[in-house]
Amino acid sequence: xxxxxxxxxxxxxxxxxxxxxxxxxxxxxxxxxxxxxxxxxxxxxxxxxxxxxxxxxxxxxxxxxxxxxxxxxxxxxxxxxxxxxxxxxxxxxxxxxxxxxxxxxxxxxxxxxxxxxxxxxxxxxxxxxxxxxxxxxxxxxxxxxxxxxxxxxxxxxxxxxxxxxxxxxxxxxxxxxxxxxxxxxxxxxxxxxxxxxxxxxxxxxxxxxxxxxxxxxxxxxxxxxxxxxxxxxxxxxxxxxxxxxxxxxxxxxxxxxxxxxxxxxxxxxxxxxxxxxxxxxxxxxxxxxxxxxxxxxxxxxxxxxxxxxxxxxxxxxxxxxxxxx
Numbered sequence: 001x002x003x004x005x006x007x008x009x010x011x012x013x014x015x016x017x018x019x020x021x022x023x024x025x026x027x028x029x030x031x032x033x034x035x036x037x038x039x040x041x042x043x044x045x046x047x048x049x050x051x052x053x054x055x056x057x058x059x060x061x062x063x064x065x066x067x068x069x070x071x072x073x074x075x076x077x078x079x080x081x082x083x084x085x086x087x088x089x090x091x092x093x094x095x096x097x098x099x100x101x102x103x104x105x106x107x108x109x110x111x112x113x114x115x116x117x118x119x120x121x122x123x124x125x126x127x128x129x130x131x132x133x134x135x136x137x138x139x140x141x142x143x144x145x146x147x148x149x150x151x152x153x154x155x156x157x158x159x160x161x162x163x164x165x166x167x168x169x170x171x172x173x174x175x176x177x178x179x180x181x182x183x184x185x186x187x188x189x190x191x192x193x194x195x196x197x198x199x200x201x202x203x204x205x206x207x208x209x210x211x212x213x214x215x216x217x218x219x220x221x222x223x224x225x226x227x228x229x230x231x232x233x234x235x236x237x238x239x240x241x242x243x244x245x246x247x248x249x250x251x252x253x254x255x256x257x258x259x260x261x262x263x264x265x266x267x268x269x270x271x272x273x274x275x276x277x278x279x280x281x282x283x284x285x286x287x288x289x290x291x292x293x294x295x296x297x298x299x300x301x302x303x304x305x306x307x308x309x310x311x312x313x314x315x316x317x318x319x320x321x322x323x324x325x
Contacts, residue, residue: 001028002310007080008071009034009057012166013095015046016299017069022053024303024317026310030065031058067091067306071299074098074194081108091309092129093302099131100198115305117314118142118253119202130305135297136161136218137195139229141202142256142274143289146249148206153233156212161229162219163293186220193218226265227293235285242278242285250276254314255296255304263290266325272300272318295320 004021006014009032021027032042038059043049045057061068063086070077070092077098086092092110099105099112106112113127114120116138124130133141140159147153162185193216203210221228235242243258250256256274263277272295279286291297300318307316 002026002306003028003030003062003066004306005030005062005065005068006032006071007061007068008073008076009042010037010045011071012294013298013302014069014071016294017071017302018042018046018049018053020299020303020317020320022049026312026316027306029053029055030062031060033058033061035059061086063087063090065090067093067309069299069302070094070096072096078107091306093132093305094130095132095298095302097134097194097198099129100133100137102201105131114198114202115301116141116202117301117304117308118250118256119145119205121308124305124308125311127309130302130309132298132302132305134195134198135227135291135293136163136193136216136229137198137202138297138301139227139274139289139291139293140195140199140216140231142291143229143231143276143287144203144233145206146246147233147235147285148203148210149249150245151207151209152235152245153203153207153210153212155234157214157231157233159214159216159229159231160219161216161227162221163227164221164223164225166225166294182222184220184222188218188220190217191215223265225292225294226269227289227291227297228265229287229289231287231289232284234283235280236283239278239280239285242280246276246278255318263288265290267322268292268296270295270323271320272296272304272315273322 034057037057074096077094077096110129112129112131115130116133255272259277263275268290269292274291277288
């Protein structure tokens with residue numbers, strides 16, 4: 001059994017990790033680290049786990065762990081690793097944005113590989129440390145990677161994507177309170193969202209001459225979880241040719257699927273899947289992409305990366321069913 005540790009155990013992404021890993025046939029959770037909850041039962045915080053585990057949060061770590069997941073706020077993984085060390089054989093999977101960009105990918109002698117399996121599965125399989133992609137970045141990249149792979153991103157890309165309230169994390173803020181979020185909708189970080197940098201780097205990995213602008217409008221939706229991304233850009237071919245490009249690119253992707261029918265969030269919430277649909281209007285290709293921000297956009301993808309690193313079946317422990325109704 002692979003012994004796993006989780007750092008930052010009280011948050012939404014840690015909760016999803018625990019739910020997956022307590023049922024993963026090849027993993028045993030060694031510790032869940034949370035200084036603010038040390039000694040409390042995990043189900044005191046993640047209350048749906050009553051009857052699932054009797055494990056308690058810990059304020060100590062096992063430095064000899066085989067894999068550790070860092071479920072910390074952006075910027076905090078760096079400081080945690082500066083103050084805590086693990087063995088040379090410990091695999092580190094970071095869910096923050098600290099190590100996603102190429103300039104940040106090497107830290108204290110450890111190289112972090114960008115963990116989007118549909119982009120670079122081979123590198124992930126031989127990696128020791130993973131920088132898990134951002135949730136918006138995952139949904140958007142999966143929408144346009146096939147075009148970049150063919151060198152077909154030759155104009156600006158327009159993106160409008162909406163995320164649920166869990167995308168803001170577990171700590172309450174003015175825009176996550178129920179009275180504000182309910183029956184409401186808003187734009188934030190228009191054109192400047194931090195995930196743009198990692199998206200641009202991935203596009204240039206596949207299409208080195210890509211230098212057009214990504215116009216990204218992120219939105220807050222009045223639902224708990226999920227991301228719905230709408231993307232359009234110039235495309236000179238037919239719709240059938242576009243589907244052929246996408247289906248070929250994702251032919252061996254475990255969790256990314258094409259649909260000929262319009263898609264919606266209930267198809268993917270509580271799963272590790274991404275579903276993509278294409279439409280065409282004159283010379284514009286419209287790509288819609290849906291994921292669960294906490295699973296394919298965070299913890300599910302982290303476990304997918306863990307499976308690849310340890311040579312396990314990619315989908316092990318991740319055959320989750322959507323809550324359709």
